[in-house]
Amino acid sequence: MFTLAIVGRPNVGKSTLFNRLVGRKLALVDDQPGVTRDLREGEGRLADLRFTVIDTAGLEEITDDSLQGRMRRLTERAVDMADVCLFMIDARTGITPSDEVFADILRRRSSRVILAANKAEGSAADAGVIEAYSLGLGEPLRVSAEHGEGMSELMSILRPIS
Ligand code: GDP
Numbered sequence: 397m398f399t400l401a402i403v404g405r406p407n408v409g410k411s412t413l414f415n416r417l418v419g420r421k422l423a424l425v426d427d428q429p430g431v432t433r434d435l436r437e438g439e440g441r442l443a444d445l446r447f448t449v450i451d452t453a454g455l456e457e458i459t460d461d462s463l464q465g466r467m468r469r470l471t472e473r474a475v476d477m478a479d480v481c482l483f484m485i486d487a488r489t490g491i492t493p494s495d496e497v498f499a500d501i502l503r504r505r506s507s508r509v510i511l512a513a514n515k516a517e518g519s520a521a522d523a524g525v526i527e528a529y530s531l532g533l534g535e536p537l538r539v540s541a542e543h544g545e546g547m548s549e550l551m552s553i554l555r556p557i558s
């Protein structure tokens with residue numbers, strides 16, 4: 397078993413992927429003090445693969461102007477709990493300054509990062525996927541959390557870690 401943390405700025409689709417991976421087997425990490433309350437933990441599965449998945453919830457109300465502080469601490473906490481981080485960007489929006497902040501946290505703090513370009517269904521996402529290379533975190537994995545695209549590719553990346 398390994399632990400996968402889903403990180404990234406608000407609204408990129410983290411919780412949508414979390415829900416897809418976890419189904420209904422969701423545990424709120426509500427017995428922990430401080431920032432950990434805003435991490436949701438569940439038992440993830442992709443076909444025969446089993447793992448713990450962490451969603452950095454509670455970021456939704458934080459605007460792009462206040463990325464420091466709570467959001468950074470929450471993300472760092474998730475990264476430290478994880479064996480591998482899935483860093484999600486919104487391929488329809490492209491790379492934002494907030495994404496750069498998250499990329500920086502991950503470059504400093506996490507050994508294994510999967511860069512996932514979400515909302516990648518259809519050609520409207522193509523430019524954003526190309527842009528994601530500029531984060532310096534390797535080749536972006538095209539996924540659509542909402543439509544379930546890219547899940548077998550994600551499984552191929554996760555399998556050697558398990
Ligand atoms: P979070 O704030 O990162 O947890 O993002 P959410 O999971 O709450 O999703 C934010 C918005 O993006 C919601 O309106 C989702 O329906 C939408 N969304 C999530 N995944 C996809 C996707 O694969 N494609 C598209 N087009 N929209 C998505």
Ligand code: MG
Binds near residue numbers: 412452453
């Ligand atoms: Mg969320």
